[in-house]
């Protein structure tokens with residue numbers, strides 16, 4: 001069954017309570033590179049928002065500012081309440097697993113660092129393993145896993161902390177197309193089930209359209225948001241949404257915006 005975006009009855013209402021808002025945010029690095037200038041955008045509760053743009057346009061810088069891993073040069077990030085800020089998880093492109101630890105221990109790591117005993121954390125870790133589809137691999141070591149499985153471990157390690165806000169920096173960039181597609185589908189399911197708010201960075205506009213409520217398109221040097229494309233299609237989105245005419249229309253729209261954003265830069 002293909003999805004009809006005009007079937008409003010099946011569309012969930014767009015979540016509107018803001019989680020955070022960037023007000024005129026600029027970032028200059030100490031070497032003088034102005035990575036971002038005057039960024040304004042809001043992410044609402046339960047929303048899946050993707051940032052797309054050319055390499056070096058400042059997507060990762062945005063995530064690191066939101067995670068408070070970097071200082072803002074000008075402007076501010078206003079949080080609606082402090083809880084999502086405290087309950088955020090960051091997922092990187094490289095799963096960064098401990099090679100000497102099993103799947104179970106890698107996923108348990110954030111709970112261990114927070115001082116939770118092995119016994120107390122067992123149920124939570126098992127639940128996360130189940131949710132990402134790795135039941136049976138608890139005792140495996142990272143070297144015994146495929147790239148997609150390693151990324152599932154990384155997702156479960158974020159999941160185990162019960163995050164409200166997920167910041168994901170090109171998490172599936174190193175995976176083959178089929179694995180990426182499968183993980184896209186599983187991520188959407190998890191985001192819905194867990195009521196996550198997600199800010200997602202990707203180079204892949206098909207992935208951005210499939211996953212997002214909104215796609216924000218960035219230009220470079222300095223990085224700015226130049227377009228916002230709402231993807232007005234109901235969740236859950238079946239995998240065959242990717243085969244539908246509306247999907248390709250949205251992809252074309254994002255591609256046009258990206259081309260305009262990068263015109264004259266190469």
Ligand SMILES: Nc1ncnc2c1ncn2[C@@H]1O[C@H](COP(=O)(O)OP(=O)(O)OP(=O)(O)O)[C@@H](O)[C@H]1O
Nearest residue numbers: 029030031033035054055056057058059060061062
């Ligand atoms: N620590 C740093 N010091 C100096 N300049 C930096 C630093 N980190 C990033 N930059 C510069 O800031 C700009 C934005 O970088 P950023 O990594 O945010 O872009 P990006 O869009 O995530 O790139 P990519 O898609 O290639 O990962 C680039 O010009 C980059 O060279």
